Amino acid sequence: MDSWNQFLKNAKESGMFQGGSALGKRHAIGKKQASxxxxxxxxxxxxxxxxxxxxxxxxxxxxxxxNGGTIELREMPVS
Known part of the structure; x- marks a missing residue:
């Protein structure tokens, strides 16, 4: 937990961190199946x-x- 606390502190201090969250329940709208x-x-x-x-x-x-995991970065262009 200390590594998370330190990372979040550094992220907030960087000025780049804009928040985040766990993902909640999924709701699919439409007729086609989507993964x-x-x-x-x-x-x-x-x-x-x-x-x-x-x-x-x-x-x-x-x-x-x-801890040996992978993070995927995704751009979120302004649209």
Whole structure:
């Protein structure tokens, strides 16, 4: 838990962290079947930066990475 507390402290201090959450119950709207992303995505965190190098340096200290896991980064373009 200390690694999470330290990471969240660093993330907040970075100015890039925009929050995040666990994912709640899924509701599908429409007639077609769609794969359930909650089967593979467990939680998300939002970061706002134009400097991917700085973000990657911060994420190198993420507890998932420190314990051998993988983090997927996704751009969220303004639309």
């Amino acid at each position: 359930d992303s909650t089967e593979t995505i467990v939680r998300f965190m939002r970061f706002d930066t134009d400097d991917l190098t700085v973000l990657k340096k911060l994420l190198d200290t993420h507890p998932v990475i420190l």
